[in-house]
Amino acid sequence: MTTPRVAICGLHLEVNAFSPLTTRADFEALSWVEGDAITEAGRAAVSATPAEVPGFYRRMDETGPWEPVPLIMISAPPGGMMEPGLFPDFLARLARRLDEAGPIDAVYVGSHGASRSVEEADTDGAILALLRERLGPDVPIVGTLDLHCNVSDRQVALADLLIGYRTNPHVDMRDRAAEAADAIRHLLATCERPETHFIRLPLTPPTVTLLTAERSPYADAIRQGVAMRDSDADLLGISVTGGFAYTDIPKCGLCVWATARAGQGAKARAAAEALARGIWENRAALSRTLTSIEDAVAEAVATGADPARPSLILADVADNPGGGGGGNTTALLSALHASGARGVVFGVLVDPALAATCHAAGQGARIEAVANAAPSPFAETFRAMARVRTLSDGHGVGRRGGLAGRAFTLGPSALLELEGSGLLLAVGSLRRQLQDPAMLELLGVDVDAARTIVVKSRGHFRAGFDLYATPDRTWEVDAPGLVSPVLSRFTFTGLPRPVFPLDAEAAWP
Numbered sequence: 001m002t003t004p005r006v007a008i009c010g011l012h013l014e015v016n017a018f019s020p021l022t023t024r025a026d027f028e029a030l031s032w033v034e035g036d037a038i039t040e041a042g043r044a045a046v047s048a049t050p051a052e053v054p055g056f057y058r059r060m061d062e063t064g065p066w067e068p069v070p071l072i073m074i075s076a077p078p079g080g081m082m083e084p085g086l087f088p089d090f091l092a093r094l095a096r097r098l099d100e101a102g103p104i105d106a107v108y109v110g111s112h113g114a115s116r117s118v119e120e121a122d123t124d125g126a127i128l129a130l131l132r133e134r135l136g137p138d139v140p141i142v143g144t145l146d147l148h149c150n151v152s153d154r155q156v157a158l159a160d161l162l163i164g165y166r167t168n169p170h171v172d173m174r175d176r177a178a179e180a181a182d183a184i185r186h187l188l189a190t191c192e193r194p195e196t197h198f199i200r201l202p203l204t205p206p207t208v209t210l211l212t213a214e215r216s217p218y219a220d221a222i223r224q225g226v227a228m229r230d231s232d233a234d235l236l237g238i239s240v241t242g243g244f245a246y247t248d249i250p251k252c253g254l255c256v257w258a259t260a261r262a263g264q265g266a267k268a269r270a271a272a273e274a275l276a277r278g279i280w281e282n283r284a285a286l287s288r289t290l291t292s293i294e295d296a297v298a299e300a301v302a303t304g305a306d307p308a309r310p311s312l313i314l315a316d317v318a319d320n321p322g323g324g325g326g327g328n329t330t331a332l333l334s335a336l337h338a339s340g341a342r343g344v345v346f347g348v349l350v351d352p353a354l355a356a357t358c359h360a361a362g363q364g365a366r367i368e369a370v371a372n373a374a375p376s377p378f379a380e381t382f383r384a385m386a387r388v389r390t391l392s393d394g395h396g397v398g399r400r401g402g403l404a405g406r407a408f409t410l411g412p413s414a415l416l417e418l419e420g421s422g423l424l425l426a427v428g429s430l431r432r433q434l435q436d437p438a439m440l441e442l443l444g445v446d447v448d449a450a451r452t453i454v455v456k457s458r459g460h461f462r463a464g465f466d467l468y469a470t471p472d473r474t475w476e477v478d479a480p481g482l483v484s485p486v487l488s489r490f491t492f493t494g495l496p497r498p499v500f501p502l503d504a505e506a507a508w509p
Contacts, residue, residue, distance in 0.1 A: 003065045004188055005103060008038055009094055010110035011127065012050050012075035014148060016324025017116065017248040018482050018490060019080035029430060031075040034093065038070035046397055048407040050075050052110035052144055055174030059181035069104055071097040077431045078324045087117035091130055098134045106140040106184045107131055109159070110177060113149025114244040121249045121494070125154035132158050140187035142180045146170065148207065148244040152251040156198045160187060161259050164239030166222050168212045169463035170402050183236065194236050195265035197272045198257040201279065202499045202506045204245035205254060205286040206485035207458055208317055208476055217282035218242060221256070221275045228271050234264040238271055245487055246324060248494040254279065280508050283500055288485060290478035297335045299475070300452040304342030312452045313461070313469040318481030319378070320458040322433035325483045326350060327456050328372055330382040332479045336454070337384060337421045343451025347426030347434045348410060355429045358388045358414035369416050369425070378480045386425070390415040390444040394428060398436040401463025408432065408439070415443040435460040458483065
C-alpha cells in the first residue's frame with residue numbers, strides 16, 4: 001500500500017447553553033491552528049492544542065509511514081454557544097482545506113463532542129456530514145470524543161468509529177488518540193466498514209457523579225466495556241459517555257455504543273445493550289450529596305485551627321469554568337473570608353478588571369480589592385482590603401493530570417492576601433478552571449502549606465491536587481453558579497424529556 005494521507009481536524013468546545021456566547025477571541029486565546037501549524041503542534045514538546053493532537057501524531061509516527069494532511073483544529077474554554085457566523089466560518093475553512101488537500105485516505109476527527117452554535121445544534125454531526133459529502137462513503141473516518149460529549153444518531157451513521165474517553169478526570173486523551181490511530185491503520189489495511197450499535201438512555205446524571213476512579217454504575221460500565229473489547233477481537237471499540245445536560249439539545253444523555261467488525265453487528269448489539277441495562281437498572285446510585293456552604297466553612301475554620309487535622313479541598317463545582325461557569329461567583333469566598341479561617345488558598349477567581357488593578361498598583365501595594373464591580377447573575381460584588389503579593393503574565397506549563405506537559409494561560413494574574421483573614425486569593429483574567437497546582441505555583445503559592453484549598457473546578461482538579469487531600473477530605477460545595485449539579489435549578493428547553501433524574505416517569509424499554 002502507498003503511504004496513507006491522513007487528514008486531521010477537530011473542534012473542542014463544551015457548550016453550556018446558560019453561559020454567555022463563545023466568541024472567536026475565546027478560541028484564539030486558547031488554540032486556533034490551521035494547516036502545517038497543526039503538525040508543528042502535534043510534534044512539539046509543549047503546546048496548547050488538545051492533548052489528542054500529539055497523541056495521534058506520536059502513534060501514527062510509531063506505526064509506520066504516513067503523510068499528515070492537517071486541516072483545522074480549534075479549541076476554546078467551555079462556554080456558551082458559538083457566536084453567529086463562527087461555526088459557518090469554521091466549516092468553510094474546513095471545506096476549503098479539504099478541496100485543496102488532494103487525495104485523502106482517512107480522517108482523524110479530534111473533537112470534544114458537546115459543541116453547539118447559534119446556527120446549528122448538532123455541530124459535530126455537521127462536521128462529519130461535510131467530510132462525508134467531500135470524501136464519499138469509503139474513506140475511513142475515526143473520531144475521539146470527550147467523556148462529556150453529546151452524541152447524535154447522525155454522528156454514529158457517518159463515522160466508522162467513535163472513541164470516547166475512559167477516565168474522569170480526563171487523563172487518557174493521548175491514549176484514545178493513539179487508539180484512533182491504530183483503528184485507522186486497521187481500517188486502511190482491511191478496507192472494511194464496521195458496524196455500530198448505539199443507545200442513548202433517558203438519563204442525564206450530574207457530572208459530579210461520573211468520576212471513574214469511584215465505584216458507580218457508570219464507572220463499572222466503562223471497566224466492563226474495556227474487558228469485553230479486550231476479550232473479543234471482533235469488537236473494535238466500546239464507549240460509555242455521560243453527556244453534558246447543560247448543552248440543552250435533543251441529543252443530550254448518557255450514551256453507550258459498541259463497534260464490531262463487518263458482519264459482527266450482533267456482538268456490538270449484545271455488548272451495548274448489556275452495559276446500558278446495567279447502568280439503567282442501577283441509575284439511583286448516580287446521585288451525590290453536596291456540602292452546604294455553612295458546613296464547608298465550619299470545616300475550613302476547624303482545619304485552619306488544628307495543624308494535626310488533614311488538609312481540606314473545597315470544590316466550588318457550580319462555578320467551574322471547565323463547564324461554562326464564569327469563575328467569578330463569590331458566595332463561598334465571602335463566607336470563608338468573613339469566618340477568618342486560616343490557611344485558605346482560593347483560586348482561580350476570574351476578574352480581568354481586578355487583575356488589571358493589581359498590575360497597575362504593583363507588587364506589594366495595598367489596595368481595595370473589588371471583585372465583580374459590575375455584578376452579574378450568581379456573581380455578587382465582593383470587597384476587601386488586600387496586599388498584592390505576586391503578579392504574573394499567567395503563562396505556565398501543567399505538571400499533573402490532564403494538563404501535564406501542556407501550556408496554559410490565566411492571562412494577567414495576581415495573588416492577593418486579604419486583610420483580616422489572611423486568605424490567599426488567586427485572580428486571573430481568562431476563564432480557566434483550577435486543575436493543576438502549577439496554576440497556583442506560578443503565583444508563588446506554597447500549595448503544600450495550605451490548610452484549605454478552594455478550587456473552582458468540577459472534577460479535573462482531582463488528578464492534579466490528589467497530593468494534597470484524600471478523597472474523604474475533598475468536598476463538593478453547594479454554592480450558586482451556572483454549572484450547579486442540581487439540574488432542577490435550570491430551565492431546560494431542548495433537553496429530551498422525560499429524563500432521569502429530572503422526571504420520575506422517565507423510562508427505558
